[in-house]
Every structure is written in structure tokens, then in C-alpha cells.
Amino acid sequence: MWALTIDQIDSRRVGDRVEPFLARVHRRLDDLGAGMHVVRAFERTVGDEVQGLLSDAALVVDLALDVVRHGGWSVGIGAGEVDEPLPSSTRAATGSALLLARDSVEAAKRRSRPVPLAVRGVDEAAAADAEGVLVLLAATAGRRSVAGWAVVDAVRATPGLRQEEVAERLGITQQAVSQRLRTALWHEEQAARPAAARLLALAAAPPTTGRRVL
CATH class of the missing domain: 3.30.70 (Alpha-Beta Plaits)
Structure with missing residues (x-):
């Protein structure tokens, strides 16, 4: 827990x-x-x-x-x-x-x-690793522009929404949506979040001899 x-x-x-x-x-x-x-x-x-x-x-x-x-x-x-x-x-x-x-x-x-x-x-080692990933994610998100967050929030609010639909909602081009998501490192964040969650799960359990966190 x-x-x-x-x-x-x-x-x-x-x-x-x-x-x-x-x-x-x-x-x-x-x-x-x-x-x-x-x-x-x-x-x-x-x-x-x-x-x-x-x-x-x-x-x-x-x-x-x-x-x-x-x-x-x-x-x-x-x-x-x-x-x-x-x-x-x-x-x-x-x-x-x-x-x-x-x-x-x-x-x-x-x-x-x-x-x-x-x-x-x-598990102190897993907790330290979880902190490292979370701090990196937070620092990355902290560099986003207002425009970048607008696109990220629109994508997050409606999972599965196509970029063309996001563009229409925000009154910008699909190319602008794609560019802002790349600049915001949105896809990279989504790929890293499960790693942070897994490390938090490991941190909550007593360490097992010989266990490796990859």
C-alpha cells in the first residue's frame, strides 16, 4: 500500500x-x-x-x-x-x-x-529508483509550454481521440498537434509511467535476496 x-x-x-x-x-x-x-x-x-x-x-x-x-x-x-x-x-x-x-x-x-x-x-533500493523515475517525469513535464499542456490535456481527457479531432477542438492543425506532442515528450512519458508504478510496487515489498530490478 x-x-x-x-x-x-x-x-x-x-x-x-x-x-x-x-x-x-x-x-x-x-x-x-x-x-x-x-x-x-x-x-x-x-x-x-x-x-x-x-x-x-x-x-x-x-x-x-x-x-x-x-x-x-x-x-x-x-x-x-x-x-x-x-x-x-x-x-x-x-x-x-x-x-x-x-x-x-x-x-x-x-x-x-x-x-x-x-x-x-x-525496499530502499526500489524506492530510490522509483523516486528517480518520478522526478525525471516531473522535471520533463515541468518544461512544457502552455500550448504543449493544452494538447496533452486534450489527449489525456479523451483516450483514443485522434489527432485530427484534437486539432479541431483546439483550433490548430494536425501537424501542430503532432509537433507539440513530440516537443512535450508525451509518448515518452506514457512509456515511462508503468516503470515508475512497477518500482513503487517493488518498493512496498520487502527485498528478496537475489532480486534484480531491470
Whole structure:
């Protein structure tokens, strides 16, 4: 299982934004149809920090990258176990995933980090690899232009939509859609996301002697 602890950056200057942030997270999860994988809903835990429990690694990848994209928050991912029976509230949950999420969000808040995201797991090596892939994906997405994001969001919103249809919706040419997707490294991101999810899954399990992560 994965615990995400997400802490607001510079809240003293910009004010508490937890409630609108939680609303956006819940909308994102609803848009993804993620209900069955939300073990415990995201909620405010203390101060300007929120936390939730997820059971799907691909969903963790999507949500973490979406939070980093919009800025203003440090993301800590803890990959491990949650003690049972599960309490009704995320705040009351205990287990290695929660402890690791606390360690990871503290690491994510360090100013020396180019991307405010960190991963800690039961398998430390797999967690470090997962963090490396996620940070690379986030940094790549962070270089996208507004025009690039417009095309990416249109493609993501309707899977299977042809580039000609995307072009018509955005009022640009099909060639422009293709060029913007290439510049945004959209296809490369889609190819790398499953690797990040697989590494997160490995990070949540105790390391096995002789196991290799390729």
C-alpha cells in the first residue's frame, strides 16, 4: 500500500490552501474513476498537511505528478504496510507506509531538491529508483509550454481521440498537434509511467535476496 503525505509550501506567505487543494485532489480521483483504489480518503492531518492511502501504484504515479505539476506542495510517498484493522480516518492509521511517507515528505521539502517529491519504501533500493523515475517525469513535464499542456490535456481527457479531432477542438492543425506532442515528450512519458508504478510496487515489498530490478 502507499501513503501520500503532501505538505503546502510557504503557507505563511500564501495562506492556508488545504481546502481547495483537497477539492482538486478529490476531483482528480473522481475523474480517474479511482474510488476502489482509495483505501482512505485524503484529508487534513495537521496544519497545512494532507494525507491519504492508495492501493494502486499507477494511481500514485498519476496523482503525485499532477500535484507537482500544479505546484505549491511537497509530495512524500511511503511504500509499505498499513496496520489492520484500518481505522475510518487516515489520521488514525499506522504502519510502515505512514512512517515512510513522513520521512519522504521531509526529504521532499529540502530546498536543494529540483522537484519537491520523494519516495521511501520497505525496499530502499526500489524506492530510490522509483523516486528517480518520478522526478525525471516531473522535471520533463515541468518544461512544457502552455500550448504543449493544452494538447496533452486534450489527449489525456479523451483516450483514443485522434489527432485530427484534437486539432479541431483546439483550433490548430494536425501537424501542430503532432509537433507539440513530440516537443512535450508525451509518448515518452506514457512509456515511462508503468516503470515508475512497477518500482513503487517493488518498493512496498520487502527485498528478496537475489532480486534484480531491470
